[in-house]
Amino acid sequence: xxxxxxxRATGNxxxxxxxxxxxxxxxxxxxxxxxxxxxxxxAAVWQPRSGYQTILTCDWFLEDTHxxxxxHPPESVGWKCLARALSDIAAMGADPRCFLLSLALPxxxxxxxxxxxxxxxxxxxxxxxxPIAGGxxxxxxxxxxxxxxxxxxxxxxxxxxxxxxxxxxLFITGRLGEAEYGLRLLKSGAKPSDPRVQKHLYPKPxxxxxxxxxxxxxxxxxxxLSDGLSTDLxxxxxxxxxxxxxxxxxxxxxxxxxxxxxxxxxxxDPIELAANGGDDYELLFAVSKSRAERLPRVIAGVTVTRIxxxxxxxxxxxxxxxxxxxxxxNRGWDPFR
Amino acid sequence: xxxxxxxRATGNxxxxxxxxxxxxxxxxxxxxxxxxxxxxxxAAVWQPRSGYQTILTCDWFLEDTHxxxxxHPPESVGWKCLARALSDIAAMGADPRCFLLSLALPxxxxxxxxxxxxxxxxxxxxxxxxPIAGGxxxxxxxxxxxxxxxxxxxxxxxxxxxxxxxxxxLFITGRLGEAEYGLRLLKSGAKPSDPRVQKHLYPKPxxxxxxxxxxxxxxxxxxxLSDGLSTDLxxxxxxxxxxxxxxxxxxxxxxxxxxxxxxxxxxxDPIELAANGGDDYELLFAVSKSRAERLPRVIAGVTVTRIxxxxxxxxxxxxxxxxxxxxxxNRGWDPFR
Numbered sequence: 001x002x003x004x005x006x007x008r009a010t011g012n013x014x015x016x017x018x019x020x021x022x023x024x025x026x027x028x029x030x031x032x033x034x035x036x037x038x039x040x041x042x043a044a045v046w047q048p049r050s051g052y053q054t055i056l057t058c059d060w061f062l063e064d065t066h067x068x069x070x071x072h073p074p075e076s077v078g079w080k081c082l083a084r085a086l087s088d089i090a091a092m093g094a095d096p097r098c099f100l101l102s103l104a105l106p107x108x109x110x111x112x113x114x115x116x117x118x119x120x121x122x123x124x125x126x127x128x129x130x131p132i133a134g135g136x137x138x139x140x141x142x143x144x145x146x147x148x149x150x151x152x153x154x155x156x157x158x159x160x161x162x163x164x165x166x167x168x169x170l171f172i173t174g175r176l177g178e179a180e181y182g183l184r185l186l187k188s189g190a191k192p193s194d195p196r197v198q199k200h201l202y203p204k205p206x207x208x209x210x211x212x213x214x215x216x217x218x219x220x221x222x223x224x225l226s227d228g229l230s231t232d233l234x235x236x237x238x239x240x241x242x243x244x245x246x247x248x249x250x251x252x253x254x255x256x257x258x259x260x261x262x263x264x265x266x267x268x269d270p271i272e273l274a275a276n277g278g279d280d281y282e283l284l285f286a287v288s289k290s291r292a293e294r295l296p297r298v299i300a301g302v303t304v305t306r307i308x309x310x311x312x313x314x315x316x317x318x319x320x321x322x323x324x325x326x327x328x329x330n331r332g333w334d335p336f337r
Numbered sequence: 338x339x340x341x342x343x344x345r346a347t348g349n350x351x352x353x354x355x356x357x358x359x360x361x362x363x364x365x366x367x368x369x370x371x372x373x374x375x376x377x378x379x380a381a382v383w384q385p386r387s388g389y390q391t392i393l394t395c396d397w398f399l400e401d402t403h404x405x406x407x408x409h410p411p412e413s414v415g416w417k418c419l420a421r422a423l424s425d426i427a428a429m430g431a432d433p434r435c436f437l438l439s440l441a442l443p444x445x446x447x448x449x450x451x452x453x454x455x456x457x458x459x460x461x462x463x464x465x466x467x468p469i470a471g472g473x474x475x476x477x478x479x480x481x482x483x484x485x486x487x488x489x490x491x492x493x494x495x496x497x498x499x500x501x502x503x504x505x506x507l508f509i510t511g512r513l514g515e516a517e518y519g520l521r522l523l524k525s526g527a528k529p530s531d532p533r534v535q536k537h538l539y540p541k542p543x544x545x546x547x548x549x550x551x552x553x554x555x556x557x558x559x560x561x562l563s564d565g566l567s568t569d570l571x572x573x574x575x576x577x578x579x580x581x582x583x584x585x586x587x588x589x590x591x592x593x594x595x596x597x598x599x600x601x602x603x604x605x606d607p608i609e610l611a612a613n614g615g616d617d618y619e620l621l622f623a624v625s626k627s628r629a630e631r632l633p634r635v636i637a638g639v640t641v642t643r644i645x646x647x648x649x650x651x652x653x654x655x656x657x658x659x660x661x662x663x664x665x666x667n668r669g670w671d672p673f674r
Contacts, residue, residue, distance in 0.1 A: 040576060042428035042560050043394035043488070045495045048385040057380035058437045058485055060475050065441075091379035100395045102439075102483045104402075136483075138397050138672040146439045146473075146483035148395055151380070158382045223379050239377060335475040 044133035046098060046150065053158060055151035057088040063143040065335060073192045074113045076201035077143070078120025084226065085147040086128055087205035087281040091224035093159040093214020094151035096130035096207065101147060104140035128207065157214045159285070161239035164221035166312040169292035170244060173206050173282045173302045176229060177254035177270055180277025184268070196257060203281040208300035210283060218295065222285035228276045231332025232284060234316050240286075243315045246308035246328065251275075275318075278333035286310055381470035383435060383487065390495060392488035394425040400480040402672060410529045411450045413538035414480070415457025421563065422484040423465055424542035424618040428561035430496040430551020431488035433467035433544065438484060441477035450480075465544065494551045496622070498576035501558035503649040506629035507581060510543050510619045510639045513566060514591035514607055517614025521605070533594060540618040545637035547620060555632065559622035565613045568669025569621060571653050577623075580652045583645035583665065588612075612655075615670035623647055 048054055061081040063069055072080075082099060089096050101121075105114065125131060130149065182190075182200030190197055205224070213219040223236050229251075237244050253270035254277075287295055297304060311317075318328040385391055398418040400406055409417075419436060426433050438458075442451065462468060467486065519527075519537030527534055542561070550556040558577050562569050566588075574581050590607035591614075624632055634641060648654075655665040 041497050041499070042425040043392045043431070043486075043495075045429070045490075046391040046393055047492075048389075048391055050387060052385075054383040054385050054391065054487075055380045056383055056435075056437055056470055056485075056487065058439050058471070058473050058483070060439055060441060060473050060481075060483075062441065062475065062477065062481075065475055065477065088379040092382070094380070098393075100393055100485060102395050102397055104397060104399065133393055134395070136395050136397050138399065138402055140399065140402065144397075144399075144481060146395070146397075148393075148437060148485040149380075150391075150393065153382075155384075158380075161378050 039132070039134055041134075044098070044100070046133060049152055051155055052152040053155050055089055055092050055094040055153060055158060056148070057085060057151075058146060058148040059085040059088065061145040061147065069143065071186055072201065073120075074116035075120030075123070076192065077145075078117040078122070079124040079202050080120075081145045081147050082121055082124040082130065082149075083128065083203050083205050084279075084281060085149045086130060086207065087203070087224040087226060089149055089151040090205045090207045090210035091159070091222055091283060092151070092153060093157060093210045093219070093222065094153035095211060096128060096149055096151045098131050098133040099125075099147055099149045100133055101135035102137075102145065103135065104138045104142075104144035106141055106143065107139065109143060128205065153214060157217070159210070159214050159219050159222040161221050161223050161236045164236060164240035164242050164286035164310045165288070166242055166310050167289050168220050168286035168310040169289060169306055170246070170284065170286055170308045170310060171292075171295070171304045171306055172225070172229075172252070172284050173209050173299075173304050174280070175252045175254060176225065176275075176280055176282060177273030177277045179203060179279035179281075180228075180273045181254045181256070181268060183277075183279065200279060203279060205281055206283045206302060209302050209304070212299050213285060218291060219285040219287055222283060225280050225282045225284050227278045227334065228332025229284070230275045230328050230330050231278075231334065233328070234330055236284060236286075237310075237314065237316060240310070241314070243311040243313045243317070244308055245311050245325075246316075246318045248318050248320045250305065250307045252303070252305050275328065276331040376469070376471055378471075381435070381437070383470060386489055388492055389489040390492050392426055392429050392431040392490060392495060393485070394422060394488075395483060395485040396422040396425065398482040398484065406480065408523055409538065410457075411453035412457030412460070413529065414482075415454040415459070416461040416539050417457075418482045418484050419458055419461040419467065419486075420465065420540050420542050421616075421618060422486045423467060423544065424540070424561040424563060426486055426488040427542045427544045427547035428496070428559055428620060429488070429490060430494060430547045430556070430559065431490040432548060433465060433486055433488045435468050435470035436462075436484055436486045437470055438472035439474075439482065440472065441475045441479075441481035443478055443480065444476065446480060465542065490551060494554070496547070496551050496556050496559040498558050498560050498573045501573060501577035501579050501623040501647045502625070503579055503647050504626050505557050505623035505647040506626055506643055507583070507621065507623055507645045507647060508629075508632070508641045508643055509562070509566075509589070509621050510546050510636075510641050511617070512589045512591060513562065513612075513617055513619060514610030514614045516540060516616035516618075517565075517610045518591045518593070518605060520614075520616065537616060540616060542618055543620045543639060546639050546641070549636050550622060555628060556622040556624055559620060562617050562619045562621050564615045564671065565669025566621070567612045567665050567667050568615075568671065570665070571667055573621060573623075574647075574651065574653060577647070578651070580648040580650045580654070581645055582648050582662075583653075583655045585655055585657045587642065587644045589640070589642050612665065613668040
């Protein structure tokens with residue numbers, strides 16, 4: 001991060017790009033006194049709160065792997081790179097505090113594209129209350145982004161994936177498959193302004209729900225659904241050395257729009273989208289049976305839905321509407337497949 | 338970072354790669370109790386020390402931009418990606434605490450290359466006392482690395498770039514141009530085992546010197562020399578709104594080996610290498626005149642050398658051995674040039 005400086009005095013390329021970033025982002029820094037030295041030094045200095053633990057997460061967001069430059073508006077790339085990293089903070093029940101941006105850009109993206117990218121990033125930064133603290137930039141043939149987010153939670157309150165117990169009730173926030181539906185529509189020509197594409201382009205990490213659960217020690221285990229239920233649920237179960245039984249009819253699935261009539265219904269299976277679609281950034285969490293009964297159906301304005309329970313055997317089973325049980329096959333997103 | 342999990346249970350590609358990383362790196366985690374939740378959850382949980390501030394820095398290390406896969410041994414890539422990020426921690430006078438690794442790899446690098454990369458990374462992690470806390474992995478056509486390091490220093494002791502004052506004496510650690518000399522030899526066919534190439538392949542961040550200076554409030558401004566003196570000194574001066582006068586004969590330059598005789602001497606100008614060569618990761622710092630007289634010549638085993646002073650006008654001037662003054666032209670490394 002030596003490479004972020006506060007001056008254009010030397011007049012070289014990197015300084016000039018960084019000046020742009022700093023100029024656009026600086027207002028954010030002033031709103032959080034916790035960041036004592038931000039862009040313009042070898043490293044950022046940040047003041048942690050007494051009685052809190054620091055939560056650290058990093059996330060790749062790469063052209064062609066995570067977004068398509070000809071399909072995804074730069075504003076969405078800016079918003080989403082921060083929002084999806086913040087989803088990991090939400091999944092721990094923590095409060096975001098600041099972030100570092102590592103950005104590599106082709107020369108032709110340093111003008112209009114960068115301006116619109118920073119607009120989206122600033123919008124997420126303000127809306128999700130997470131100011132920039134520093135970063136590193138370089139030139140590259142494709143757009144590469146790596147985001148690091150620093151969060152905080154009260155000592156001992158971070159919610160891990162590993163403490164779910166048999167009998168715990170499984171919940172999710174929101175509706176699953178919406179982001180995948182949006183992505184498929186976008187790829188087949190829908191406009192970025194199409195409301196069905198919004199959740200894919202501008203996901204909202206469930207920070208308030210995660211914090212609500214962590215503060216009350218309500219969840220025994222929690223994670224965010226970034227790669228799809230069929231990929232992420234096995235991860236939570238493996239970390240907790242348990243299994244799960246999901247009731248298919250309980251899963252709140254994406255609603256396929258009627259305006260597109262029969263063809264859309266044939267093209268899109270809501271259950272398949274909900275089970276295997278990535279990028280929803282909803283929370284998946286387990287609550288002990290006794291506490292589950294008292295759990296509100298809406299937390300911080302977000303609907304939470306019971307979808308099944310944790311089991312002692314290590315299988316991940318889904319029961320369909322006819323009562324037939326099947327192993328849930330892992331078909332979510334994996335960059336290595 | 339949701340993408341680092343502790344299990345191979347789901348049997349997919351990402352889990353398998355992460356298992357390799359975790360398996361190799363896990364011993365490091367156990368040595369630092371500060372990291373409460375490491376690889377295997379949505380985010381890492383880290384316990385900051387009371388009375389300390391957190392230092393945050395991130396650094397790109399990309400194939401073809403920062404290293405060449407056919408020239409740089411994987412062990413060097415592993416060592417250097419962490420060592421150079423830690424140099425920013427050294428430049429603040431801070432103590433490293435943990436790091437996050439974002440790694441993107443082509444399929445053909447997941448075997449032998451990854452094993453050797455992790456060997457180098459683990460060696461740096463142990464030697465420089467900075468354990469891994471988490472990370473994110475994905476697949477990509479080229480090797481992409483982004484390192485985030487978390488450090489700490491006592492409240493108010495972090496050394497910035499911006500408080501150098503006219504009359505302060507400028508010092509550097511070690512010898513300049515050695516890494517650039519090594520790089521040029523490597524590119525022209527020298528073996529990685531050649532001792533002259535070692536500083537380029539396995540740089541040692543000046544952590545102990547930085548901490549020594551910060552603890553004693555000895556330096557008014559400090560930064561690390563990652564892009565070359567002629568590029569980095571203007572950055573320190575700009576941040577402090579000052580200039581500098583460097584005496585060329587005082588700069589401890591790389592020694593060009595005699596074994597290569599006259600041709601080597603013609604090919605390599607020690608002053609040019611010292612002024613414009615990057616990757617040395619030595620420290621550049623300013624000390625008030627009164628304190629400069631008491632500064633030891635060797636700090637934590639590293640020679641420190643007075644090379645000039647801070648001036649009130651904002652020019653960066655170099656005086657050669659004949660007493661002739663010239664503006665120091667910025668010719669260091671810039672990925673945007």
